[in-house]
Amino acid sequence: MSEAEGxxxxxxxxxxxIGRACAELLSERGHTVYGTSRKPPPAPTRHRMLAMDVTEDDSVQKAVDAVLQERGRVDVVVNNAGYALAGPxxxxxxxxxxxxxxxxFFGVLRVCKAVLPSMRARGSGLIVNVSSLGGVVGLPFQGLYSASKFALExxxxxxxxxxxxxxxxxxxxQPGDVCTPITDNRVRARGCDSGSVYWNVFEAALRIIEKEERAGAPVELVARRVLELMEREPLAVRYTVGHVSQRLLASTKAFLPSRVFERILMSYYGLEAxxxxxxx
Ligand SMILES: NC(=O)c1ccc[n+]([C@@H]2O[C@H](COP(=O)([O-])OP(=O)(O)OC[C@H]3O[C@@H](n4cnc5c(N)ncnc54)[C@H](OP(=O)(O)O)[C@@H]3O)[C@@H](O)[C@H]2O)c1
Structure with missing residues (x-):
């Protein structure tokens, strides 16, 4: 396959x-796609899957080396692996x-460090880091998730x-809510049980968060955005994708007084100062 073809x-x-949808769409469009995960996907995929745990240095390096050995290059990386931790x-x-x-955060850093030497040597490459609107706005009960995405930004x-x-x-x-298994895969802070002072409001806020995710944008929308970014030149620092209402709300953070913006969020999630x- 020549570089012009894929x-x-x-x-x-x-x-x-999101990662699966991206891998499928990019494969369909003729790109040579290597997907990674810790567990094998539940059904066979059109693209090649490699084992990679982004929290393990060796695992990341091994998967990147396998692609470099087989193809001699990595042109594009979509740093998408992640999960959501919820809790006060x-x-x-x-x-x-x-x-x-x-x-x-460190998972993305590991992958970047593994691919950059070969990208620099070739004088080309594209890295798309999947952040979140939660990387623009600190959301209640998703503090560590937001922290990970702010750090990534x-x-x-x-x-x-x-x-x-x-x-x-x-x-x-930066996707807004996207309907994916991230909702069912969410990890809850073990310290927040029915004895926690935050319990009732956390449970109520989590119901709102999960409802919004289940009504989130389709994964295909994000995959198409990634494909579009691969063709875009010049590339801006960040792009959003998802429901317009959520993208607009996040953008108002830049010009609304900070306490007004915060009050809107708090009232939305059932919190009152x-x-x-x-x-x-
Ligand atoms: N869905 C949303 O509403 C939304 C919104 C904004 C941003 N995002 C971001 O989009 C990305 C993908 O999320 P998703 O919604 O598609 O979630 P998902 O359906 O739960 O997929 C998460 C993927 O990450 C992999 N993964 C998790 N931990 C890993 C680890 N330690 N090493 C390697 N792979 C790991 C999982 O595979 P294994 O478990 O097999 O490893 C899985 O393939 C995340 O970075 C998320 O923060 C999602």
């Missing part, structure tokens, strides 16, 4: 949801917090500037 694409977290910040253990960051802004002189392009994709002198 590119060699590595999609992490391709056994499910106070009830989240440091171990749970570390695991969230290790996957959603900062890393990507810096990395972009460093590798541009070598011809390597990096961008962020205690007024001075008010009884608990």
């Amino acid at each position: 590119r060699v694409v590595l999609v992490t977290g391709a056994s499910s949801g 910040v106070e009830d989240t253990s440091l171990e749970e917090a570390r695991r969230q960051l290790d996957t959603n 900062g890393l990507t802004e810096s990395l972009r500037q460093e590798v541009a002189p070598f011809g390597v392009r990096v961008t962020l994709l 205690r007024r001075p002198g008010q009884e608990a």
